[in-house]
Amino acid sequence: MEGDSEEMSSNNIKLLAGNSHPELAEQISKRLGIPLSKVGVYQYSNKETSVTIGESIRDEDVYIIQTGIGEQEINDFLMELLILIHACKTASARRITAIIPNFPYARQDKKDKSRAPITAKLVANLLQTAGCENVVTMDLHASQIQGFFRIPVNNLYAEPSVLHYIRTKTDLKNAILVSPDAGGAKRVASLADKLDLNFALIHKERQKANEVSKMVLVGDVTDKTCLIVDDMADTCGTLVKACDTLLEHGAREVIAIVTHGIFSGSAKERLKNSKLARIVCTNTVPVEVDLPIIDQIDVSPTLAESIRRLHNGESISYLFTHAPSE
Amino acid sequence: MSNIVVFGGDSHPDLVSKICDNLNIKASEVHLGKFSNGETSISINESVREKDVYVIQSGCGQVNDAFMQLLILISACKSASASRVTAVMPYFCYSRQPDIPYTAKGAPVIHRPQKEGEAKLTTRRPGADSSFKSLNSVIRSTINLESPQPVRAPELTSSKSFSRIPMIPGSKLQNSHTNGDAEDLFNAQNAGYKLWVVQAGTLIANLLTEAGADHVITMDLHDRQYPGFFDIPVDNLYCKPLAQNYIQHNIPNYEDAVIVSPDAGGAKRATAIADALELSFALIHKERRSQLLKGPPDATLTSGGTLPVSNRPLVSQPITNLRRSSSSSSVSSINSESSKFVQTTMLVGDVRNKVCIVVDDLVDTSYTITRAARLLKEQGATKVYALITHGLFSGDALERIAASEIDQLVVANTVPQQQTVEHLGNDRVDIIDVSRVFGEAIRRIHNGESISMLFEHGY
Numbered sequence: 166m167e168g169d170s171e172e173m174s175s176n177n178i179k180l181l182a183g184n185s186h187p188e189l190a191e192q193i194s195k196r197l198g199i200p201l202s203k204v205g206v207y208q209y210s211n212k213e214t215s216v217t218i219g220e221s222i223r224d225e226d227v228y229i230i231q232t233g234i235g236e237q238e239i240n241d242f243l244m245e246l247l248i249l250i251h252a253c254k255t256a257s258a259r260r261i262t263a264i265i266p267n268f269p270y271a272r273q274d275k276k277d278k279s280r281a282p283i284t285a286k287l288v289a290n291l292l293q294t295a296g297c298e299n300v301v302t303m304d305l306h307a308s309q310i311q312g313f314f315r316i317p318v319n320n321l322y323a324e325p326s327v328l329h330y331i332r333t334k335t336d337l338k339n340a341i342l343v344s345p346d347a348g349g350a351k352r353v354a355s356l357a358d359k360l361d362l363n364f365a366l367i368h369k370e371r372q373k374a375n376e377v378s379k380m381v382l383v384g385d386v387t388d389k390t391c392l393i394v395d396d397m398a399d400t401c402g403t404l405v406k407a408c409d410t411l412l413e414h415g416a417r418e419v420i421a422i423v424t425h426g427i428f429s430g431s432a433k434e435r436l437k438n439s440k441l442a443r444i445v446c447t448n449t450v451p452v453e454v455d456l457p458i459i460d461q462i463d464v465s466p467t468l469a470e471s472i473r474r475l476h477n478g479e480s481i482s483y484l485f486t487h488a489p490s491e
Numbered sequence: 492m493s494n495i496v497v498f499g500g501d502s503h504p505d506l507v508s509k510i511c512d513n514l515n516i517k518a519s520e521v522h523l524g525k526f527s528n529g530e531t532s533i534s535i536n537e538s539v540r541e542k543d544v545y546v547i548q549s550g551c552g553q554v555n556d557a558f559m560q561l562l563i564l565i566s567a568c569k570s571a572s573a574s575r576v577t578a579v580m581p582y583f584c585y586s587r588q589p590d591i592p593y594t595a596k597g598a599p600v601i602h603r604p605q606k607e608g609e610a611k612l613t614t615r616r617p618g619a620d621s622s623f624k625s626l627n628s629v630i631r632s633t634i635n636l637e638s639p640q641p642v643r644a645p646e647l648t649s650s651k652s653f654s655r656i657p658m659i660p661g662s663k664l665q666n667s668h669t670n671g672d673a674e675d676l677f678n679a680q681n682a683g684y685k686l687w688v689v690q691a692g693t694l695i696a697n698l699l700t701e702a703g704a705d706h707v708i709t710m711d712l713h714d715r716q717y718p719g720f721f722d723i724p725v726d727n728l729y730c731k732p733l734a735q736n737y738i739q740h741n742i743p744n745y746e747d748a749v750i751v752s753p754d755a756g757g758a759k760r761a762t763a764i765a766d767a768l769e770l771s772f773a774l775i776h777k778e779r780r781s782q783l784l785k786g787p788p789d790a791t792l793t794s795g796g797t798l799p800v801s802n803r804p805l806v807s808q809p810i811t812n813l814r815r816s817s818s819s820s821s822v823s824s825i826n827s828e829s830s831k832f833v834q835t836t837m838l839v840g841d842v843r844n845k846v847c848i849v850v851d852d853l854v855d856t857s858y859t860i861t862r863a864a865r866l867l868k869e870q871g872a873t874k875v876y877a878l879i880t881h882g883l884f885s886g887d888a889l890e891r892i893a894a895s896e897i898d899q900l901v902v903a904n905t906v907p908q909q910q911t912v913e914h915l916g917n918d919r920v921d922i923i924d925v926s927r928v929f930g931e932a933i934r935r936i937h938n939g940e941s942i943s944m945l946f947e948h949g950y
Contacts, residue, residue: 210886211855212554213585216689236529240559247698252689270530280535282567287702291562294701295694400527430527 178476179222181253183231183245185238186451189266189465190230196469204252206245214241216248218256227258228472233269234450236429243269243288247295254296262299262475263292264468266449267397267425271306274313289313301471303449303464304396304424319481321471323424323447324352325488326462328359330445331392334460335420341365341389345407353394365391367407380410387415397425398446401432405439418442426461428454466490492516495937496539496573498564500548502557503907506581506926507547513930523560531560539573545708545933546576550584551883551906558584558695562702569703577706577936578699579929581905582881587713587853588690696720708932710905710925711852711880728932729946730852730880730903731760733923735767737901738848741921742876748846749773749872753863761850773840773847775863836866843871849897853881857888861895868896881905889914 179202182190194201203219231246233239246263253261273284292300293316300318305311311318331337342364344353350366357364365384391411398404398421408419419441426446428436433454436444446452447464466489474481497516499507501523511518520536546568548561561578568576692714699707700723707721710728718725738745751773752761758774765772847867854860854877864875875898882902884892892900893915900915902908903923912920928945935942 209855211883212552212885214555214691216691217686218689219684219686221684234528236525236527239529240531240553240555243559244555247694248689248691251691251694255689255693272526273530273532276570278534280539280567280571282533282563283570284530284563284566287562287566290701291698294697427528429529 177224177226177259178472179220179225179227179258180472181227181229181249183229183242183249185234185242185245186230186232186266186448188451189232189448189468192448192463192465193230193264193469193472196465197473204249206249208241214244214248216245216252218252221256222253223257224259226476227253227261228264228476229253229261230264230266230468232266232450233271234267234427239269243291247291250292250295250297260298261296262301262472263297264301264472266303266464266468267427268302268305268310271310274307274310285310286313299475301468301475303447303468306396319471319475321464321467321481322485323449323462323464323467324356325484325486326447326464326467327394327422327424328356329488330422330462331356331360335392336390337362339388339390339417340392341384341386343367343384343386343391343393343407343411345369345393345395345403349395352396356394367410369403369406380406382410382414385414386411388417391416391419393419393421395421395423397427398423398444399427399432400430401428401435401439404441404444405435408439408441412440420445422446425449426452426454426459428452492934492937494542495545495933496537496542496568497545497547497933498535498568500546500557500560500564502552502560503547503549503581503904505907505909506549506904506929509924509926510547510579510930510933513927514934521564531556531563533560533563533567535564535567535571539568539571541572541574543937544568544573544576545579545937547579547581547929549581549906550586551582554584562698565699565702565704575705576703577708577933578704579708579933581710581925581929582883583709583712583717585691585695586709586717587855588692692717693720699723706936708929708936710903710928713853726932726936726942728925728928728942730905730923730925730928731764731767732946732948733903733925733928734850734878734880734901735764737878737921737923738764738768741901742846742848744846746770748848748876749840749842751775751840751842751847751849751863751867753849753851753859757851760852764850770848771840771845773838773842775866776837776839777835777859777862836862838866838870842867844873845871846874846876847872848876848878850878852879853883854879854902855883855885855888857884857891857895861891861897864896874898876901879903882908882911884911 178199180190180194180197180199181202181204184206190201202222205217205219207215207217209215229246229249231242231249233242235242250261250263270284270288273282276283289310293314298316300314300316301321302318303321304323305320308320311320337360340362342353342357342360342362344350344364344366346367346369353364363384365382365386368381368383370379393404393407404421408421411419420443421441422445424447427450433456436454436456436458441458443458443460445460445462447462449464452459452461467484470489471481471484492514495516496519497511497514498521499518507518522534522536524532526532546561546564548557550557565576565578700721705723707723707725708728709725711730712718712727718727742748745768749771750761750765752758753775755774755776762772849860849863849867851860860877864877867875875896877897877900879900879902883906889911899921900911900919901921901923902911903925905925908920908922932942932945
């Protein structure tokens with residue numbers, strides 16, 4: 166670093182981006198005031214990924230932004246990321262940090278039946294093999310995934326941004342927080358403490374992956390604005406059923422707040438036909454579904470600030486409790 | 492055979508069942524699928540504890556999906572206590588590593604073009620004022636924070652035929668105007684930093700090893716050095732014995748035929764077959780000189796429009812001294828408004844009134860091989876066979892081959908060839924079955940026997 170730590174010179178930091186979320190990359194780049202490096206990520210006609218590097222990254226502090234998304238392309242994006250990391254490694258980068266707002270395969274993190282693959286661990290190994298030396302991600306499905314790595318994993322939280330959103334854009338007086346499953350109770354309880362709100366819990370009996378059967382509500386939601394908080398919304402089966410359950414129990418309106426709005430499969434149809442008043446997600450993944458009830462929280466300031474702090478060797482724990490203001 | 496378990500990925504089920512038939516075992520039950528968010532899902536329904544596991548997956552179709560599936564399968568077997576896991580990759584993906592960006596083989600397709608007018612959620616944009624004082628104000632002032640619209644990628648996928656020159660998309664990576672990327676990349680070329688294409692070979696080798704592969708079996712690797720990227724044994728099988736067998740049994744009067752290599756890189760492979768069968772040999776040398784780099788970027792190039800080489804037929808100039816010289820060349824030079832592309836193809840060797848057998852290890856976009864066939868016919872070849880190990884035929888390669896001067900396409904089934912047969916008809920395509928070679932290799936490796944006999948004689 167140069168003598169003046171307040172200065173962030175652009176000649177020793179490089180921002181690279183894959184094709185998964187160009188908008189987010191651009192927002193981070195603008196926020197930091199550092200242009201994205203000239204790299205081209207293409208696909209050959211035989212579907213192999215090809216990466217072209219257009220500027221020197223020798224001895225640079227490299228940050229590669231790529232999120233895990235895409236019903237058709239999630240593996241393509243993962244390969245893009247691996248090849249980009251490998252490219253920087255072979256081009257003598259000083260340090261390579263992967264910014265993966267939504268960690269792919271995060272839900273395949275345990276051997277839930279015989280011979281089931283722990284793909285999250287595999288992805289962790291692949292990233293390290295490619296040459297990744299630091300990982301920044303957000304709201305990991307299970308924070309234990311950090312233990313799959315031998316390198317530092319900075320698991321950022323969307324919570325500060327979500328808190329800010331709830332405080333400014335919802336009817337806080339009549340609100341109650343709801344966890345859609347037992348696993349998310351901790352997340353919701355933490356929010357409830359900070360907002361000084363009550364919380365309810367929905368217990369679901371799951372029979373198959375992506376399918377939900379029965380729901381039991383614990384807590385009183387009569388005449389309340391229910392804020393369902395979860396880490397991700399994928400097929401939205403859970404959310405929509407939880408919404409119905411809450412309305413059956415006399416809730417006034419239901420707002421869902423999730424970190425990763427993946428919305429795959431029949432999510433769009435489900436959301437369209439649902440009684441949700443609003444569904445709020447962050448921009449860790451690009452949202453392809455266009456519905457009036459969808460609202461977004463921008464987390465690029467948090468990601469950008471984490472890059473700045475990592476580069477300058479500052480603590481990032483401040484970001485666990487504070488959202489950088491606009 | 493005891494203690495052996497064979498799994499097939501979903502890239503080439505036909506070959507998997509053929510290999511298993513040769514081994515006289517059944518492929519083990521594995522469920523392959525995808526979660527609704529696109530993540531690969533597998534579940535293995537058979538015990539692999541202390542077993543010798545073979546996972547067969549070819550690098551075709553959706554290559555990255557196939558490769559991830561292979562890695563996940565290997566890793567699942569390894570973590571389920573398999574004693575040894577062998578990756579069987581009839582076609583090894585990423586084995587060809589183009590190194591020069593502007594003459595790179597294969598045509599890039601640009602990901603996810605955002606259509607104009609497509610409704611997108613707008614995210615709240617961070618304001619121009621940052622709360623972080625530490626941001627360098629000098630740098631920030633040079634960047635136009637007011638740029639009003641997110642830059643849209645031009646529609647590149649609309650044009651089906653790409654040239655062999657990778658196109659630089661004017662796209663999302665730059666916050667200047669639409670063609671910023673292309674221009675910047677071209678300028679980078681002039682500013683002393685040489686644009687380079689990443690070579691993924693070592694990475695792929697490391698990923699396989701990391702996933703838990705103990706051994707790799709493949710066929711006709713494009714680079715002979717590729718096994719050196721691995722720290723585990725790699726058995727590179729050869730299609731050559733099968734190809735020789737085909738020539739001897741299926742080409743009438745093969746003794747008078749000429750083996751042709753379509754480019755200088757394949758000369759060694761072709762001469763090996765020519766030597767073994769005592770046939771004569773010819774070589775096609777192609778030279779591409781692009782003058783695109785020197786001029787300003789052409790608008791038609793960045794928008795994926797007209798592509799000089801691929802869209803127009805190669806025009807050969809009349810050659811007058813054919814009889815006297817065995818070496819002849821055809822030169823074509825195409826000038827468009829602002830881009831120039833010079834192409835020279837040269838044939839070394841005599842093919843007049845001969846049957847030509849063009850030998851190549853890999854055909855992807857098929858530009859090389861169809862051009863070679865045309866040149867051979869122009870030089871008086873009576874019949875052109877194309878003898879190929881890995882027929883990927885991506886993009887509109889099959890249409891090009893159908894319209895080409897190739898009379899008979901002979902291709903191994905390392906990647907599925909149903910489409911090829913459908914497209915060209917049964918008469919014009921012959922398939923070399925490699926399943927026996929793979930089956931025998933698996934049997935011998937499982938039994939700890941030598942496989943070098945397979946290199947010489949095939950099976």
